[in-house]
Amino acid sequence: MRQSPHGVSIHPNAAALIDATAARLITKLVDVQNRRGEVTVVLTGGTAGIGVLAAVAAAPARTAVDWQRVNFWWGDERFVAPGSPERNALAARQAMLTRLGVDQARVHEAASTDSVSTVEEAAAAYAAELAAAAQAEDLAEGFEETDPRLPRFDVLLLGVGPDAHVASLFPEMAGIRTTGETVVAVRDSPKPPSERISLTLEAINTADEVWLTVAGEDKAGAVGLALAGAGPVQVPAAGPRGRSKTRWLIDQAAASQLPEQLLQPEERH
Numbered sequence: 001m002r003q004s005p006h007g008v009s010i011h012p013n014a015a016a017l018i019d020a021t022a023a024r025l026i027t028k029l030v031d032v033q034n035r036r037g038e039v040t041v042v043l044t045g046g047t048a049g050i051g052v053l054a055a056v057a058a059a060p061a062r063t064a065v066d067w068q069r070v071n072f073w074w075g076d077e078r079f080v081a082p083g084s085p086e087r088n089a090l091a092a093r094q095a096m097l098t099r100l101g102v103d104q105a106r107v108h109e110a111a112s113t114d115s116v117s118t119v120e121e122a123a124a125a126y127a128a129e130l131a132a133a134a135q136a137e138d139l140a141e142g143f144e145e146t147d148p149r150l151p152r153f154d155v156l157l158l159g160v161g162p163d164a165h166v167a168s169l170f171p172e173m174a175g176i177r178t179t180g181e182t183v184v185a186v187r188d189s190p191k192p193p194s195e196r197i198s199l200t201l202e203a204i205n206t207a208d209e210v211w212l213t214v215a216g217e218d219k220a221g222a223v224g225l226a227l228a229g230a231g232p233v234q235v236p237a238a239g240p241r242g243r244s245k246t247r248w249l250i251d252q253a254a255a256s257q258l259p260e261q262l263l264q265p266e267e268r269h
């Protein structure tokens with residue numbers, strides 16, 4: 001693994017990236033639990049994101065985490081039936097949640113087409129659930145105030161699409177431009193399914209740590225542009241910033257168009 005001083009870790013291939021990210025996530029969850037008792041993680045869909053969850057569920061070190069005291073949210077969800085293979089939450093349940101005996105009351109899945117009739121209703125319900133969790137935290141002691149509309153997110157995982165989308169915030173579309181809201185409804189996603197809900201960039205950037213986990217050459221252009229300082233409206237992956245840390249966890253193929261200045265001299269070709 002190569003580490004750049006800019007928060008970019010480059011792994012030799014997708015499998016190594018996924019295993020290393022899973023190990024890092026377990027360590028992070030344990031650290032926060034040791035300090036505060038419970039920990040909140042925001043999950044992502046996508047190939048690498050779900051791969052990481054499967055690797056966590058298979059890692060011997062998983063037993064170091066108290067899975068009953070982990071709160072789960074999602075950065076985005078597809079507005080489809082709950083049993084649809086398109087559903088990010090279903091993929092996460094199959095890869096990890098059902099295998100670890102998590103507390104179901106702490107799993108905050110967005111509404112599906114079975115429970116509400118429009119994607120706007122699903123977005124509003126998710127925003128309300130986030131706000132209620134934030135209020136409950138305020139009543140508990142020891143929580144540092146971040147955004148009154150959102151619970152504290154200790155670590156927020158994101159994938160990146162080949163078009164540089166993160167969560168369900170797509171280039172040049174309304175979602176990535178939205179301010180003043182924590183959750184947006186998306187009706188015209190260029191990647192199917194068309195109806196989705198997503199945290200806004202404003203909400204994502206309340207997280208203490210944001211980790212962008214990306215593998216594959218088809219993502220190299222998006223990663224290169226994001227790290228070269230592109231604007232988030234054109235390149236949504238350029239927008240996420242954790243309050244304490246922003247980590248880019250990528251494989252060699254996804255790193256192939258990284259700006260030269262992000263690499264140590266000995267890493268330049």
Ligand SMILES: O=C1O[C@H](COP(=O)(O)O)[C@@H](O)[C@H](O)[C@H]1O
Pocket residue numbers: 044045046047048049076077078088158159160161162166167168191
């Ligand atoms: O649609 C989505 O895509 C992205 C990235 O997915 P990938 O398969 O290209 O890795 C994912 O981060 C997001 O959660 C998901 O809804």
